[in-house]
Amino acid sequence: MQAEPITSELLQLLLESSSPEAYLSRVELPARSLASYAGELLKDRGMGRSEVIRAAGLNPTFGYQIFQGTRKAGRDNAIMLAFGLKCTLRETQRLLRLAGVSELWCKVRRDAIIMYCIDCGYTRAQCDDELYRLGEKTLITEERR
Amino acid sequence: MNDAQVMAALEHDEEYRVVRSLASKSTGTTELVYGKGPELLVRKRIPSGLANEGAWRTVADINSPLLPKVHDIYWLPDELVVVTTYVDGVTVYELVERTGPVDQKQAVSYICELCRAAGTLHAHGVVHRDITPSNVVISGGSARLIDLGCAREYVEGARHDTTALGTLGFAAPEQFGFAQSDARSDVYALGSLLGYLLTGAQPGDKAFDEALADEERVPFVLRIVIERARSFEPSARYGSTGEFSAAVRAAIGERSEVRAAAAAAAVAAEERAEARMAQSTVAEGRPASRPTDIPVPVAMQEVPTQPDVVLPPTKQLTTPVPSPQRSTTSGGADSTVKSIPLPPEGAPLADGGTKDAGTKAKRKKSGRTKAKQDADQQKREKKAAEERQSASDDALVHVDRQQIKRFVTTWPQLSSHEKTRVVFSWLICLYAARMFLEGFLDGLYYWNTEDWLVSLVGIVCSLLCAFNVHANSCNALLDPDDWRSAPTIFLDWTKRFFIWMLIALLISGIFF
Numbered sequence: 185m186q187a188e189p190i191t192s193e194l195l196q197l198l199l200e201s202s203s204p205e206a207y208l209s210r211v212e213l214p215a216r217s218l219a220s221y222a223g224e225l226l227k228d229r230g231m232g233r234s235e236v237i238r239a240a241g242l243n244p245t246f247g248y249q250i251f252q253g254t255r256k257a258g259r260d261n262a263i264m265l266a267f268g269l270k271c272t273l274r275e276t277q278r279l280l281r282l283a284g285v286s287e288l289w290c291k292v293r294r295d296a297i298i299m300y301c302i303d304c305g306y307t308r309a310q311c312d313d314e315l316y317r318l319g320e321k322t323l324i325t326e327e328r329r
Numbered sequence: 330m331n332d333a334q335v336m337a338a339l340e341h342d343e344e345y346r347v348v349r350s351l352a353s354k355s356t357g358t359t360e361l362v363y364g365k366g367p368e369l370l371v372r373k374r375i376p377s378g379l380a381n382e383g384a385w386r387t388v389a390d391i392n393s394p395l396l397p398k399v400h401d402i403y404w405l406p407d408e409l410v411v412v413t414t415y416v417d418g419v420t421v422y423e424l425v426e427r428t429g430p431v432d433q434k435q436a437v438s439y440i441c442e443l444c445r446a447a448g449t450l451h452a453h454g455v456v457h458r459d460i461t462p463s464n465v466v467i468s469g470g471s472a473r474l475i476d477l478g479c480a481r482e483y484v485e486g487a488r489h490d491t492t493a494l495g496t497l498g499f500a501a502p503e504q505f506g507f508a509q510s511d512a513r514s515d516v517y518a519l520g521s522l523l524g525y526l527l528t529g530a531q532p533g534d535k536a537f538d539e540a541l542a543d544e545e546r547v548p549f550v551l552r553i554v555i556e557r558a559r560s561f562e563p564s565a566r567y568g569s570t571g572e573f574s575a576a577v578r579a580a581i582g583e584r585s586e587v588r589a590a591a592a593a594a595a596v597a598a599e600e601r602a603e604a605r606m607a608q609s610t611v612a613e614g615r616p617a618s619r620p621t622d623i624p625v626p627v628a629m630q631e632v633p634t635q636p637d638v639v640l641p642p643t644k645q646l647t648t649p650v651p652s653p654q655r656s657t658t659s660g661g662a663d664s665t666v667k668s669i670p671l672p673p674e675g676a677p678l679a680d681g682g683t684k685d686a687g688t689k690a691k692r693k694k695s696g697r698t699k700a701k702q703d704a705d706q707q708k709r710e711k712k713a714a715e716e717r718q719s720a721s722d723d724a725l726v727h728v729d730r731q732q733i734k735r736f737v738t739t740w741p742q743l744s745s746h747e748k749t750r751v752v753f754s755w756l757i758c759l760y761a762a763r764m765f766l767e768g769f770l771d772g773l774y775y776w777n778t779e780d781w782l783v784s785l786v787g788i789v790c791s792l793l794c795a796f797n798v799h800a801n802s803c804n805a806l807l808d809p810d811d812w813r814s815a816p817t818i819f820l821d822w823t824k825r826f827f828i829w830m831l832i833a834l835l836i837s838g839i840f841f
Contacts, residue, residue, distance in 0.1 A: 232343035234336055244335040245406050254407065 188214045218262070218282040219253030225269045225279075226251075240268025241308050241324050259285040263298060264323050267308035276302050294320040330406055338405050345372055345412065356494065357408070357478055361415065369415040370400060375478055379494065380409035384455050384480040391453055395446035397475050416475055418468030421522070425462060425529050430546065436526035437577050439465070439472035443519060444574035446474040451512040451570065454483050458510055460518035461496045462525055483511055498533030502561055513563040516573050520558025520566075523577065527551070532559075550580040786836050 194211060201207035226236065237247035242264055249255035250265065257265060262283040266276040277287045288295040288302075297318055301311035312322040330338065345362040348369070352359040357375040364370050382402070389399035401412035421439070425431065431439070443465060450457055459479035466473045479494040494504065501517035504510050521532035527547050528540035541547050541555065554576045560566045567573040772781045 232339070234339035234343060237336070237339070244332045244339070245330070248335055248339060248406050252407065 188216075216282060217253055218257060218279065219251055221279060221282050222251055222265065222269065225271065225275065229270060231269070236265070236268040238268075239270075239308065240264040242268065257283045257285075259283070260323050263288075264308055266302065267306075267311060267323075270305075271302065273299060273302050293318075298323075330404065335406055338403055341403055342405060342410065345370070347372075359476070359478075362412070364400065364412065369417075371397070371413050371415050371475075373411045373413070373476075373478055374405075375409045375411065377404075377407050377409060379478075381481045382409055384482045385409070385411050385477070387453050387455050387482065388450070388477055388480065391449055393446060393449045395442055395471070395473055396449060397473070397477070413475075413477075416466045416468050416473045418466040418473070420463050421465040421467065421472070421526065422462035424467055425525065430529040431526045433527065433548070433551070433581060436523060437581050439467070439526065440519060440523045440577055441574045442472045443474055443522070444570035444577075446472075447512075447515045447519065448570040448574075450474075450477075450480070451515070455480050456483055456510050456512065457515050457518075458494060458500070458504060459496060460515055460522060461499045462522065463496075465522065481510070484509065498531055498537075501563070503563060508563070511563070512569055513566045516558050516566050516570060517560075517563075519570065519573060520555045523551075524555045524559070548580070551577070554580045 189211065197211060198207045201210065226233065233248065233251050234244075237244055240247065242250070242261060246255060246261070247265075247268075250257050250261070259280065262280050262285055263276070266279050269275075269279075271279060273288075280287050288299050290296045290299055294315065297314055297320060298311060301314055306314070308323060312324055315322045345364055348361040348363060350358065350360050351371070355376075356379055357373055360372045360374075362370050362372045382404075385399060385402050388396070389402060392398070397413040397416060399411060399413050401410075403410050419427075430436075443460065447457055447460065455477075457474065457477060457480050459476065460474065464474065464476040466475050494500075499518045499521045501510060501514035504514055524530075524532055524537060524541055524547070528537060528543075530537040530540040541552055544552075547555070554573075557576075558566055558573055567576060772785065775781070
């Protein structure tokens with residue numbers, strides 16, 4: 185995977201800069217999209233799109249379109265994709281940022297359960313079981329089924 | 330596509346292992362992949378809006394070594410994926426970038442191969458629409474046409490193409506939406522490509538026109554052919570790639586061995602006549618050489634030859650021909666009639682004569698020396714004439730052998746329809762020969778003026794018909810690229826046949 189500057193370092197540089205232009209001229213910001221990041225993760229894991237879509241429980245056409253970059257994923261779909269791609273917690277947060285949705289927050293009950301599942305390396309189905317057991321809304325809802 | 334089909338297509342897509350990406354454009358992406366086997370393949374993803382599945386399915390049925398073989402065609406939700414064989418080699422673009430313009434004969438050879446490849450597509454109703462230097466790969470010494478991403482099927486009655494695709498400089502004007510593209514659109518691209526190969530300049534640039542006008546790079550005849558192929562109006566171009574290929578080859582003299590031999594014989598005869606004339610003028614005591622104050626006629630200045638008089642290099646023509654009055658050289662399309670080399674003032678000329686009157690007086694003084702010189706000169710000329718005759722005979726034998734070889738190699742490649750056409754032509758030829766025999770025998774048997782004249786007319790007509798049919802079928806058969814013009818040849822023959830028959834009837838009517 186492509187190496188890129190660390191966010192905290194970039195933040196440091198930004199705060200030290202006298203103007204936005206000065207910061208922008210000093211750093212090279214990566215042009216990354218959800219599709220390209222998902223593609224990189226896919227390559228890194230040596231997985232196929234069909235495998236990820238199946239593991240994530242996404243609709244095949246919708247999953248294909250996310251990989252193609254022709255559709256945007258909502259928060260739950262992005263979390264499901266992270267499960268499919270066997271992401272770490274950090275990768276999941278990055279994926280959510282690139283999807284343009286809010287990151288997982290451990291102060292929120294449902295998010296905390298999902299974070300725990302991701303950290304333990306659970307599958308999407310196991311995560312849904314945990315959410316169901318603890319009375320939270322599952323990632324795959326009845327209408328999606 | 331339903332969900333199951335999408336999953337199946339994705340799984341099928343993942344069976345190919347990507348080696349590297351070759352290109353990514355708005356018209357699609359191209360990747361180098363491995364399939365189940367060890368063979369390298371090219372996978373092209375074409376957006377559904379630009380994809381022409383029908384054309385690809387047709388191409389998949391074609392089995393030509395000059396075209397990529399289609400291995401697999403499948404759909405993903407928004408794109409058509411086509412897997413073809415990988416053609417290893419350098420593209421024409423890379424070749425020209427590395428080594429500059431290509432040698433004339435080599436360029437023509439590549440273009441003829443591409444004409445065959447494009448002709449195969451056209452025969453199946455498919456137009457390539459993107460024959461560019463990047464889409465032609467030189468592999469194993471031959472040119473292969475790749476990337477049929479812009480290919481489309483010709484649709485009867487369509488006013489223009491659905492999508493405007495192509496590469497600037499190589500795409501014909503009608504590809505910009507003015508009319509439907511057809512085989513002539515590819516002729517335009519092939520003409521541009523030939524220009525690019527010979528000049529190294531990008532068609533459409535100002536430098537291209539300038540380079541094309543440079544006769545050292547592009548012979549005049551070839552430039553005319555390229556310009557016709559690149560005509561704005563499709564109707565002004567060559568009607569097919571076969572016609573274009575034949576014109577290109579004729580322009581560099583590949584097809585005119587027979588004509589060349591005949592032309593060489595004519596040159597030899599002319600030179601013999603000149604030699605005789607020179608001999609007689611010397612004998613009469615007149616200066617045989619051209620005086621220096623007479624300007625050289627324009628026709629004898631260095632000029633490029635026209636298509637009909639292009640002489641390819643043959644043994645006969647390349648043999649140095651000592652001429653008392655002028656020297657000629659020949660070398661394929663570059664063959665030129667050199668300007669007369671005029672020796673310096675007072676220098677002796679080839680025929681032993683001189684160009685000023687002072688030497689005449691000198692010659693008179695030494696009459697014995699002059700007679701000896703004349704005798705030597707006559708001997709030299711006789712020997713040269715014999716050598717020329719022998720070289721001419723050798724060239725004709727060589728040409729005949731080549732023709733026979735070509736005939737044998739061409740015959741199995743012809744379709745049954747084409748074979749029938751040739752056999753038909755030869756049958757007519759035989760019938761004409763029979764007419765000749767019958768006319769001749771009638772004339773002999775009846776031996777009266779009336780029958781004899783009728784027979785004579787029959788003989789003349791039949792001979793002309795036989796000669797014409799023979800020549801035309803030979804032409805068609807000896808040049809595999811000229812098959813497109815076969816109907817024209819047939820029509821031409823038919824027209825001539827009826828004209829001669831009409832003349833025969835008129836003559837018969839007048840006399841009897």
